[in-house]
Amino acid sequence: MSETLRFALPLLAAAQAQKHVTHNEALLTLDALAHLHLASRSIVVPPAAEDGAAYLVASGASGDWLGRDGDIALWREGVWQFHSAFEGLVAFVADEEALIVLTGSGWQDVGPLLGPDRLVARSENGAETRLAVLEEELSGLSGAYAETSALIQDRTIVFGVSCRTITTISGAASYDCGLAGEPSKFGGSLGVSVGATNAGVIGPSAFYAPTQVRLTANGGSFSGGAVRVAVHCLLPVVPQS
Structure with a gap:
């Protein structure tokens, strides 16, 4: 096994040279995915992003995100890096101030943070109880x-x-x-x-x-x-x- 099962963090090999490269890559990936912070989950065109910014690639994405629907897109050191989401992953979506979790049925809203007007339930066609x-x-x-x-x-x-x-x-x-x-x-x-x-x-x-x-x-x-x-x-x- 060359990587961890959930976060796909690279593992050190026996007698490996340049171990720090693998180790640092694992730390950077863990830093991105643990307590995941998503700037948005509704963008389909890759934005001009700051280093470390992460997005959930929306369906129908284009450009550098083409074919990456549903992946986590992380802007790091001038390039987009992609990580596969897995069931149980929880994320904070900044532009919605909401928590979401990936289930067997796809991403589901855990619920918005406390505020004066908050969602309790939503139908598949957008009807809501607030x-x-x-x-x-x-x-x-x-x-x-x-x-x-x-x-x-x-x-x-x-x-x-x-x-x-x-x-x-x-x-x-x-x-x-x-x-x-x-x-x-x-x-x-x-x-x-x-x-x-x-x-x-x-x-x-x-x-x-x-x-x-x-x-x-x-x-x-x-x-x-x-x-x-x-x-x-x-x-x-x-x-x-």
């Missing part, structure tokens, strides 16, 4: 009520709206969190002191138009303060083909 936390801060509160932008998107299923008082609210004894027409849907008589919080959970509610979250003053009008509002929701994405 969970999201949509956040906005309302500051300089003034008047009988204050509203966010259309924080709740069209065709959103909302599970709840949480809030935190960031700056002490003046002018009101408490406030409600809700919608126009349902002022306390997500919580009533909420605290005006810094650090006061509320997790306003509800039964899943579907929204069919962009909708603002409203904070309504109780016992007087707002004359100052700030509240951070977060909508916890599910976002459906239709099939793309």
Whole structure:
């Protein structure tokens, strides 16, 4: 056997001359494939790359990548080097901020990193289920009520709206969190002191138009303060083909 089974690292031979060449090649390959960092998996034309940059060659690649679909392309010392992927290989895809793993059925998404809008499931035709936390801060509160932008998107299923008082609210004894027409849907008589919080959970509610979250003053009008509002929701994405 002249190379390792998984990473195909070259092995030293008995009484081999110039052992450092083989050894260094193995280290460089290991450095590239262990904790694999892919710049992208969607490029078909070899880009101008920095030394050490790696790509998963997309189907239909051309130029120096022609015929290398599915291989790992590594730019090293002015040339492209190619490595065969193997089942179980895990990679981070930088331009998607996602983890993928090679299975018997091909590359599969492990999942994106934590963020405000993340994929939970995707069909083979591109339909998606996404969970999201949509956040906005309302500051300089003034008047009988204050509203966010259309924080709740069209065709959103909302599970709840949480809030935190960031700056002490003046002018009101408490406030409600809700919608126009349902002022306390997500919580009533909420605290005006810094650090006061509320997790306003509800039964899943579907929204069919962009909708603002409203904070309504109780016992007087707002004359100052700030509240951070977060909508916890599910976002459906239709099939793309």
